[in-house]
Amino acid sequence: MPASSVSPNSLIRHTLAIRRTDLVLATVLYGLHQLGEALVPVIIGATIGAAISAADPGALALWIGILAADFLLLSFSYRLGARASMRAKQHGEHAVRMRLSARVLDPAGDIEEAPGDLLARADSDAGRIGAFAGMLATCIAAALVLIASTVMLLMASLPLGIVIMVGTVLLLIALGLASRPVQRRSRIEQDDRGRVIVLAEDLVRGLRVLRGLGASSAGARQYAEASGRALTTTLHATAGAATLTAVGAALTGTYLALITVLGGYLALTGSLTPGELVAALGLARFVIGPMDTLAFTGTAIARARASAERVAAILNTPTIRDHSGTGVAEAGAALELERVSPLPGRSAPLSLRLGPQELTGIVTEDPRTAHALGALLARETDPESGTIRLGGIAFPDLDARDLRRRVLVSPHDAALFAGSLRDALTEAVHPGDLAPGGAAGAQASATDGTTPGSAARDNLATRAAHAAHVDEVAEQSPEGWAGDIGERGGALSGGQRQRLSLARALAADPELLILHDPTTAVDAATEQLIAERVAALRTGRGTAVFTTSPAWLARCDRVIFLPAEAPPSEGTHDLLTTSDARYLGAVLR
Numbered sequence: 001m002p003a004s005s006v007s008p009n010s011l012i013r014h015t016l017a018i019r020r021t022d023l024v025l026a027t028v029l030y031g032l033h034q035l036g037e038a039l040v041p042v043i044i045g046a047t048i049g050a051a052i053s054a055a056d057p058g059a060l061a062l063w064i065g066i067l068a069a070d071f072l073l074l075s076f077s078y079r080l081g082a083r084a085s086m087r088a089k090q091h092g093e094h095a096v097r098m099r100l101s102a103r104v105l106d107p108a109g110d111i112e113e114a115p116g117d118l119l120a121r122a123d124s125d126a127g128r129i130g131a132f133a134g135m136l137a138t139c140i141a142a143a144l145v146l147i148a149s150t151v152m153l154l155m156a157s158l159p160l161g162i163v164i165m166v167g168t169v170l171l172l173i174a175l176g177l178a179s180r181p182v183q184r185r186s187r188i189e190q191d192d193r194g195r196v197i198v199l200a201e202d203l204v205r206g207l208r209v210l211r212g213l214g215a216s217s218a219g220a221r222q223y224a225e226a227s228g229r230a231l232t233t234t235l236h237a238t239a240g241a242a243t244l245t246a247v248g249a250a251l252t253g254t255y256l257a258l259i260t261v262l263g264g265y266l267a268l269t270g271s272l273t274p275g276e277l278v279a280a281l282g283l284a285r286f287v288i289g290p291m292d293t294l295a296f297t298g299t300a301i302a303r304a305r306a307s308a309e310r311v312a313a314i315l316n317t318p319t320i321r322d323h324s325g326t327g328v329a330e331a332g333a334a335l336e337l338e339r340v341s342p343l344p345g346r347s348a349p350l351s352l353r354l355g356p357q358e359l360t361g362i363v364t365e366d367p368r369t370a371h372a373l374g375a376l377l378a379r380e381t382d383p384e385s386g387t388i389r390l391g392g393i394a395f396p397d398l399d400a401r402d403l404r405r406r407v408l409v410s411p412h413d414a415a416l417f418a419g420s421l422r423d424a425l426t427e428a429v430h431p432g433d434l435a436p437g438g439a440a441g442a443q444a445s446a447t448d449g450t451t452p453g454s455a456a457r458d459n460l461a462t463r464a465a466h467a468a469h470v471d472e473v474a475e476q477s478p479e480g481w482a483g484d485i486g487e488r489g490g491a492l493s494g495g496q497r498q499r500l501s502l503a504r505a506l507a508a509d510p511e512l513l514i515l516h517d518p519t520t521a522v523d524a525a526t527e528q529l530i531a532e533r534v535a536a537l538r539t540g541r542g543t544a545v546f547t548t549s550p551a552w553l554a555r556c557d558r559v560i561f562l563p564a565e566a567p568p569s570e571g572t573h574d575l576l577t578t579s580d581a582r583y584l585g586a587v588l589r
Helices: 008-018 020-054 057-105 115-156 158-205 207-213 216-268 274-286 288-315 367-377 400-406 421-425 438-448 456-467 471-476 494-508 524-537 573-579 581-588
Strands: 335-341 350-354 359-364 385-390 407-410 512-516 542-546 558-562 569-571
Touching: 008 020, 008 057, 008 115, 008 288, 020 057, 020 115, 020 274, 020 288, 057 115, 057 288, 115 288, 158 216, 216 288, 335 367, 359 367, 359 581, 367 407, 367 512, 367 542, 400 407, 407 494, 421 456, 421 494, 456 471, 456 494, 456 524, 471 494, 494 512, 494 524, 558 573, 558 581, 569 573, 573 581
Parallel strands: 359 542, 359 558, 407 512, 512 542
Antiparallel strands: 335 350, 335 385, 558 569
16 A cells, blocks of 8 residues: 655645745845845946936935845845755755655665665755755845846836847746756766765674675675766766856856846947946846756756655655554553464464463474564564454554554564663663662662653663663673664674663563563573563563573473474473473473
8 A cells, every 4th residue: 555645846845844934035036135135236337326316415425324224134034044044944954854864764664775885865965955945035036126127127127137138038938948867867877876875784783794704805806896887977967967068157247248248239339328228238147146046946856856756766665564553552551462464484384372460482493483473562563364352353453553562573583772771771661760789770770660760661761671681781891871882883792782671571571472582692591581570570561582492491381392393392391301302302402
């Protein structure tokens, strides 16, 4: 089903409407500024005329005063107009970025573009759309002042005014035609830039693997080739934009030369006075600025539209799930799968029940089954056949936000964002400072229910950190909880990242928490301790763990074994170990 129907033009219009008040204000102020500049040669011409014809010092002083007031007006109007224009630019860019982010993060979506490509669209493309919103006021003001200047020239000399009007129309038509190749080149440029960012991200993530395989030089060559292609398309697009600007400059220069020749001829024939000639030539010279602005507008529109096409392509990506349900299950409801299929690694439909107040272990003979079930329970996908229910209500009929608040799936490779230990832990909740004193302080919170702020959420975050043994990570960091974990947790070891991801999931405190191999990178002794603490912390809440670790399975109230070609079996870990050879093999492998 379509996520939305957004055209590039409607996206640009929506962006412009975000700060329409600032755009109107900037247009008025920029218009006053450029009108003030247009009046400069008119006032100077009047001053010269007054000095030559009347020889009146008072009139001369009056016109000089008017000129000073005009400069004061254009100075302040530009300053205030620039502020309003910048607000429109920044807010427009932010709106595009937030709209794109909302679509990418939409749980109903099916966005397959690589993160680097999405980053390019959220950064460069959103920036170009916002930049057009910021300069639109300048373009409108330039057009209005160009009309006003033409009117003033028509009043001074009808032939000059006609030449300007005809020249302006022809110029705009020519620039509009010339801007089309620029738009195409800009789209190709942004696409190639996005591919380079994707490749760079992949290389950085896999740098250790490449070094281990001795393939660093091959990765470097691949990046150099992609970067070279991006450079070529960038130069091609820049050359097109420069050509468009050069064409505009050549046309405006030709236009100015024609005006100058015509004005000189009119002055020689007596059709214009010296003051009128100064005013006319000054206006003719002034209008080059607005015409240059209008000439660049074609390039800006072409780039903004090309970027809007790339952003709209993401916004219009069809969704694969329906999240329009409004149902809400009762508190403490069980989660049930009824004849769900197909599942990788299983030939028969699967039915099982996850209780609301028990710790359930799930052992799969085929790891693909665990990954597929995790995606289904997180509602990243919907089953082709069968039903998943919470409290008897099918997933599609439930309110999506309520479902995700109550059922949380923490994947094996959960992502961490750059920041401090404290920031990473409190992404799910917003507690205050964590308890000082490392494990001792956390243990005190777990036993007496107090924290420095005596806030329930602070207490939960502290207890979650203690259960996942993250307090030890903070103790080992010189900065404590303020220690930087690096991009995607790169400053931490694999086990530390897993423990931090587990603590974050525990701090969210959902009714049903589903964990997928939460401690595979942790040593055996620490894993035993974590499993014991998590079981204690989640007492009275539903928890399911996809794992083959005896440390976790021994503490589960119930274990569900999913063999590849046989019906599921249930029991305690000890019972299944003694009664099911396939289960024992899956756990000990």
